[in-house]
């Protein structure tokens with residue numbers, strides 16, 4: 001269980017913005033970057049490299065890089 005006070009000190013490592021706890025997914029969400037940081041054994045993994053990308057809103061604009 002993530003403590004509320006812990007959430008107040010956690011910010012996105014990329015944009016330094018606030019994070020939102022997704023209790024069901026047990027992830028910390030940065031809405032600005034659309035990244036989800038996993039919580040492993042109660043410890044948030046605050047690494048951009050480890051973050052999961054949320055569904056991109058419009059893949060139509062994505063350049064087809066194969």
Ligand SMILES: [Zn+2]
Nearest residue numbers: 012015030033
């Ligand atoms: Zn961010």
